Amino acid sequence: MKRFHGKEDFNLAFQGSDQLLVLKHSSTCPISQVAYEEYESFANEHEQLPLYYLIVQEDRPLSNYIAETFKVKHESPQALLFKNGELAWHASHWDITYDSLTKAINK
Structure with missing residues (x-):
């Protein structure tokens, strides 16, 4: 599981993968912490997959870019x-x- 640090990171991963899983994580939200833990558990058992996350408070431009694009x-x-x-x-x-x-990965 790798962390994105901007649009360039996202675009490189996106263009270089047939499949990409991303988590938008809020560092201040308890619901987001639970989701992060689920995602991290999934990532630990699926290391072969391109799995990324971003922290919304620290990379709002990328979060907005994904939403808009x-x-x-x-x-x-x-x-x-x-x-x-x-x-x-x-x-x-x-x-x-x-x-x-x-389920999403296996569809």
Whole structure:
């Protein structure tokens, strides 16, 4: 699991992967902390997948860029799965679980 530090990081990962999973994480929200822990647990068992996160408070421009580019309402926490250059799935808040991430990847 790697952290994005700007649009350039995101664009490099996005262009270099057929599949990319991203978590928008709020460092001040307890719901986001639970989602982060679920995402981290998933990441620890799926190290072969390109898994990234960003901290919304520290990288709002990237968070906004993703929302605008892929026409998905910003939420935090929010998990987004990109496949073949398109947004294939997204979930927010309590819907971000190990099981929901597994189902999304396996679709």
